[in-house]
Amino acid sequence: MSILIDADTTFIVQGITGREAVNLTRECLDYGAGAKVVGGVTPGRLGRDVHGVPVFDTVAQAVEHHGSPIYGSVVTVPPAFTKDAVFEAIENGVQLIVIVTERIPRRDVAEMVELANLRGARIIGPNCLGIIVPDVIKMGGIGGPAKNASQAYTPGPIGVISRSGGMTTEMSSTLSAAGLGQSTAVSIGGDAIIGQTYAELMPLFEADEQTQGIVIYTEPGGRMEAELASWVTENNSRLPIVAFMAGRFMDEMPGMSFGHAGTIVEGKEDTAGEKIARLAQAGITVAERIEDIPQMIGEKIAQGSAR
Amino acid sequence: MRADGMFIAVEVDDQAAADTALARKLTEACPVDIYAQRDDGALQIVEQNLDECVLCRLCLDASPDGAVKVIKLYDDGAVL
Amino acid sequence: MRLFEYEAREVVKRAGIPVTDYGFTTDPAEAAQIAQRIGGPTVIKSQVLSGGRMKAGGVKFADTPEQAEAYAKDILALEIGGHTPRGVLVDPKAEVEQEYYAGVVWDGTRKQPVMIFSPVGGIDIEQVAEEQPEKVGRRHFSNILPLSDFQAKEVIASTGVTGSALNRLVPIVTRLAKLFVDNDMVLAEINPLGRLADGSFVALDAHMDMENEARGRHRKLLADLGVGEEETRQAREATPFELAGEEVDATDHRGVAGNVTEFDGNLGLVIGAGGGSLTLFDAVRAHGGDPANYCEIGGNPSVAKACGLAKLVLGKPGVDKIAVMMSIVSNTRVDIVARGVIKACVELGYDPAEKIAIFRIPGAWEEEGFKILEKYGVDYADRSVSLNEAARRAVEKIQGAPA
Ligand SMILES: Nc1ncnc2c1ncn2[C@@H]1O[C@H](COP(=O)(O)OP(=O)(O)OP(=O)(O)O)[C@@H](O)[C@H]1O
Ligand code: SF4
Ligand SMILES: [Mg+2]
Numbered sequence: 001m002s003i004l005i006d007a008d009t010t011f012i013v014q015g016i017t018g019r020e021a022v023n024l025t026r027e028c029l030d031y032g033a034g035a036k037v038v039g040g041v042t043p044g045r046l047g048r049d050v051h052g053v054p055v056f057d058t059v060a061q062a063v064e065h066h067g068s069p070i071y072g073s074v075v076t077v078p079p080a081f082t083k084d085a086v087f088e089a090i091e092n093g094v095q096l097i098v099i100v101t102e103r104i105p106r107r108d109v110a111e112m113v114e115l116a117n118l119r120g121a122r123i124i125g126p127n128c129l130g131i132i133v134p135d136v137i138k139m140g141g142i143g144g145p146a147k148n149a150s151q152a153y154t155p156g157p158i159g160v161i162s163r164s165g166g167m168t169t170e171m172s173s174t175l176s177a178a179g180l181g182q183s184t185a186v187s188i189g190g191d192a193i194i195g196q197t198y199a200e201l202m203p204l205f206e207a208d209e210q211t212q213g214i215v216i217y218t219e220p221g222g223r224m225e226a227e228l229a230s231w232v233t234e235n236n237s238r239l240p241i242v243a244f245m246a247g248r249f250m251d252e253m254p255g256m257s258f259g260h261a262g263t264i265v266e267g268k269e270d271t272a273g274e275k276i277a278r279l280a281q282a283g284i285t286v287a288e289r290i291e292d293i294p295q296m297i298g299e300k301i302a303q304g305s306a307r
Numbered sequence: 308m309r310a311d312g313m314f315i316a317v318e319v320d321d322q323a324a325a326d327t328a329l330a331r332k333l334t335e336a337c338p339v340d341i342y343a344q345r346d347d348g349a350l351q352i353v354e355q356n357l358d359e360c361v362l363c364r365l366c367l368d369a370s371p372d373g374a375v376k377v378i379k380l381y382d383d384g385a386v387l
Numbered sequence: 388m389r390l391f392e393y394e395a396r397e398v399v400k401r402a403g404i405p406v407t408d409y410g411f412t413t414d415p416a417e418a419a420q421i422a423q424r425i426g427g428p429t430v431i432k433s434q435v436l437s438g439g440r441m442k443a444g445g446v447k448f449a450d451t452p453e454q455a456e457a458y459a460k461d462i463l464a465l466e467i468g469g470h471t472p473r474g475v476l477v478d479p480k481a482e483v484e485q486e487y488y489a490g491v492v493w494d495g496t497r498k499q500p501v502m503i504f505s506p507v508g509g510i511d512i513e514q515v516a517e518e519q520p521e522k523v524g525r526r527h528f529s530n531i532l533p534l535s536d537f538q539a540k541e542v543i544a545s546t547g548v549t550g551s552a553l554n555r556l557v558p559i560v561t562r563l564a565k566l567f568v569d570n571d572m573v574l575a576e577i578n579p580l581g582r583l584a585d586g587s588f589v590a591l592d593a594h595m596d597m598e599n600e601a602r603g604r605h606r607k608l609l610a611d612l613g614v615g616e617e618e619t620r621q622a623r624e625a626t627p628f629e630l631a632g633e634e635v636d637a638t639d640h641r642g643v644a645g646n647v648t649e650f651d652g653n654l655g656l657v658i659g660a661g662g663g664s665l666t667l668f669d670a671v672r673a674h675g676g677d678p679a680n681y682c683e684i685g686g687n688p689s690v691a692k693a694c695g696l697a698k699l700v701l702g703k704p705g706v707d708k709i710a711v712m713m714s715i716v717s718n719t720r721v722d723i724v725a726r727g728v729i730k731a732c733v734e735l736g737y738d739p740a741e742k743i744a745i746f747r748i749p750g751a752w753e754e755e756g757f758k759i760l761e762k763y764g765v766d767y768a769d770r771s772v773s774l775n776e777a778a779r780r781a782v783e784k785i786q787g788a789p790a
Contacts (some may be wrong), residue, residue, distance in 0.1 A: 020718075079600070080603075103600045104600065105571050105598050105600045105601035106571075106573065106598055106600075106601075107530070107568060107571055107598075107601070109498075110498050110499060110500075110530040111530045111531055113498045113530075114498070114499070114530045114531050115531060118531075141718060142717070143717055144716070144717020144718060144751050145717070145751060148717050148751050149717070152715060162662070164660070164661050164662025164663070164665075165660075165661075165662075166659075166660040166661065166662055166663050166685075166714040166715065166716065166717070167663060167666065167714055169714070169715045169750075170662075170663065170666075170714040170715045170774065173715055173770055177770075177771070190662075192493070192495050193493065193495050219662070219665060222495045224495070224496070227496050244666075246662055246665035246666040246669060247665035247668075248669045249668055249669055253622075254622070255621075255622030256621065256623075257621075258664070258681060258683075259664060259665045259683070260661050261600065263665075268513075288673075289670075290666070290773055290774060291775060291776070
């Protein structure tokens with residue numbers, strides 16, 4: 001099985017007529033069994049189509065046209081309009097929202113996440129590439145064109161969670177090459193506040209029988225890794241975890257920001273060094289090199305004990 | 308080696324180049340502005356944009372067979 | 388983007404929180420005039436984007452206008468934490484009975500802002516939290532429900548503050564929370580918040596940090612404060628090399644290439660994407676490499692942009708070769724980057740096979756890309772070569788094997 005999405009998942013693309021969104025729609029339609037992209041929304045473009053997907057002015061029109069609730073939405077509208085687009089999706093019953101847009105102010109993200117929580121919806125991102133279930137479905141630009149995605153992702157027992165979209169593919173490709181496929185890979189986004197953190201996705205992987213181990217990509221900045229460390233300890237997780245930490249050099253350069261917006265270090269606990277220590281304390285193996293990950297996670301799974 | 312247009316060359320046959328309607332179609336189709344129209348409406352190739360060609364074939368789809376050729380100079384002159 | 392104290396205090400004042408009647412100046416003689424107008428003891432404070440000014444000698448107490456002038460002169464010339472002050476604040480010295488702390492920050496785990504309050508102010512709040520945790524109150528508040536005074540009241544009361552101090556503090560903390568939200572701050576802090584003999588409160592120092600992504604919606608405020616659009620307020624000013632990089636990035640709207648950070652090594656890096664760059668930079672250093680720069684290619688830049696970036700790095704003094712490396716790409720195209728970096732070499736009159744130590748970008752359009760690299764004899768690697776191994780080869784080629 002998979003988490004978050006499966007072959008039957010229906011979704012729309014908000015901002016579907018934008019250059020990147022047109023490509024992303026093509027990719028999702030082509031990948032695996034072909035995603036059920038049941039509509040697109042761009043205000044003022046009602047009646048057009050993008051690769052055969054009908055375009056509407058509002059999410060409500062898309063839902064009405066579909067005739068039953070739509071499960072997901074990929075949001076690729078400019079930062080100033082993202083909050084409104086996400087509110088629109090949530091208020092029209094959408095359950096799972098993947099926000100691709102970068103550079104959205106934190107206040108807007110926090111508002112979207114709080115409304116989602118109130119309505120029982122889930123947000124992935126912002127600043128992310130989405131979700132992929134190898135050979136089945138992808139929701140978002142993750143892995144790129146269907147052909148490229150198939151080259152990197154294969155079905156298997158590993159859940160992948162990453163703050164970097166590109167590194168989700170790099171790590172999955174390395175796992176695939178070693179014969180370790182993925183149950184689901186989630187690009188959770190590189191911002192300081194995101195819809196779903198490692199710890200928030202863990203219960204889903206925990207409940208997924210196919211998943212036997214977790215591989216995560218982490219960076220300096222934020223408390224997300226500390227949150228994961230407490231979660232696995234408190235919940236006595238069955239899943240072994242291997243983490244890769246990039247951006248170690250940033251510890252020597254306080255106040256400078258590199259990479260994603262979320263890497264800005266705002267406190268002592270945010271540094272790479274501090275995070276590595278916390279993860280290790282919780283029994284999470286921290287790899288120095290990506291190529292070491294397959295053997296590490298393979299051995300942990302073989303040993304049959306998570307910590 | 309040529310300093311500009313090292314990777315891509317575009318050839319348009321004379322008859323097609325003089326066709327202003329086709330010139331407009333090509334100008335609209337190409338995402339990286341390799342085609343433009345001269346003041347008299349005839350086609351003009353924008354030399355400094357040639358290397359930006361993304362091999363999307365939109366110009367080929369917009370023109371009669373064989374009228375436009377996109378050539379990959381790095382691939383022994385292979386035609387797209 | 389961090390604000391100077393004189394800007395932060397203006398924001399505090401506009402939010403309806405009492406501040407002293409201070410003046411800002413860059414001129415010692417004017418400092419004397421301001422002190423004259425104030426008419427009494429003053430505090431001369433360095434306006435610099437660095438903490439711990441008092442310890443560094445950047446905060447001095449003057450009794451007379453002459454003294455104010457002399458201190459202003461000293462402080463204006465005093466570098467703190469590598470920064471020259473922007474000016475000085477001449478602040479009426481308040482007769483403070485007790486110093487308090489009030490702040491608001493984001494909690495990324497709860498995804499809500501949190502008010503922090505303490506009756507122990509004037510020192511670092513993290514220190515108070517460690518030494519007297521019962522004296523630090525915290526309270527999250529909703530992003531979408533209305534902000535209400537009772538929330539501030541609860542956090543203040545939780546630290547044992549009661550009586551008239553509690554009632555006078557409530558509107559201040561509420562206004563601080565509102566200011567934080569309204570101005571897209573990532574940090575809004577008043578420390579110390581002084582209680583005077585008559586029981587009133589006044590903000591004696593403020594620390595504000597506005598989120599960069601939100602600057603666009605506060606143009607009016609920033610213009611009023613005199614913050615220029617070009618001011619980044621990074622930990623250090625941008626170098627000419629970095630500014631040239633920004634120019635490359637501005638050539639067109641396609642993708643990102645050019646947001647470089649300068650380092651002093653000789654290993655030129657043309658790397659991407661976000662996470663890939665962080666990983667590669669670590670790997671280069673782990674193999675003893677000495678990078679000349681950091682950068683991030685992403686979002687499918689044009690050939691012209693990739694070319695501009697490669698030229699910039701190749702042109703940096705001390706750089707002999709560049710390593711072109713990215714994590715597997717799905718949006719950015721291998722062939723486009725390959726064209727760009729080869730074009731850069733050729734246009735500068737170099738042989739790409741010489742100048743490009745290694746090209747490791749697998750992914751979208753790699754067949755076309757590899758054909759181009761093949762044609763120019765550039766050493767390239769596909770996904771079977773890890774980021775780490777590519778970095779090792781680059782270091783070996785450019786700097787020689789580690790001794
Ligand atoms: N106007 C004033 N009246 C009386 N005392 C003041 C005044 N301004 C500052 N002080 C005293 O000086 C101390 C240091 O000032 P301030 O907090 O502005 O600088 P700092 O803490 O050294 O620097 P930073 O906040 O940048 O780390 C305050 O804690 C307060 O006790
Ligand atoms: S293939 Fe595409 S990019 Fe190249 S010239 Fe034709 S339309 Fe322009
Ligand atoms: Mg202070």
